Amino acid sequence: MSSNSSPRPLVRLAPIGSQFSRRNPKILLGGSHQPTLLRYLDGWPRRQHGPHAFLIQFIDLHDTLERFGNDQFDLAVVQSPTAEDADGVIRHLTRIARQGLITRT
Template sequence: MTCPQSHIRLAPITSGLPLRNPRILLAGSHQPTLLRYLEGWPKRWSGPRAFRIQFVQRDESLARFPADAFDFAVVQAPAAEQAQQRIAELVRVARQGLITRR
């Protein structure tokens, strides 16, 4: 049984962030779709926020980024053989993360 639109949350995406302008990583080939995952995130903030967004390609390594470099990351699901490495990279570079499957 497969679920075509499964989501894996590594941390609650509604927890408060200390930064006024959070750094966001979007990793994938279809950037407009990745941006939609940020709509309304998080809803508990008072006042305006300006996201500092960085894009990387779907299969591009995240090894060049330091630990906790991003407050939130949205990553398209990798191929099965790359999943373990990709999830480990995501956990290392982002305080919160979301893996999407199309």
């Protein structure tokens, strides 16, 4: 290992198809183009037994994620933040959602 190399962070990617814990999963969609954001739910797993509904909350692209509690959502899809906002958005995204996706929508 050369002295110039830096250690790579360990990243564990969980598939969007992993099990969610609520009968009616809570989903946060953040961005300005809601129809495109809804398309990211296409193919997201549905429970096998009994009826259910997705509980979807939309937020504006410029809304802050700070106001949401830990693990409040089963899935969050947000538009790619600016470079200066990326650290905070990623920190809050991993805090508020069990699964998250950042998109370039």
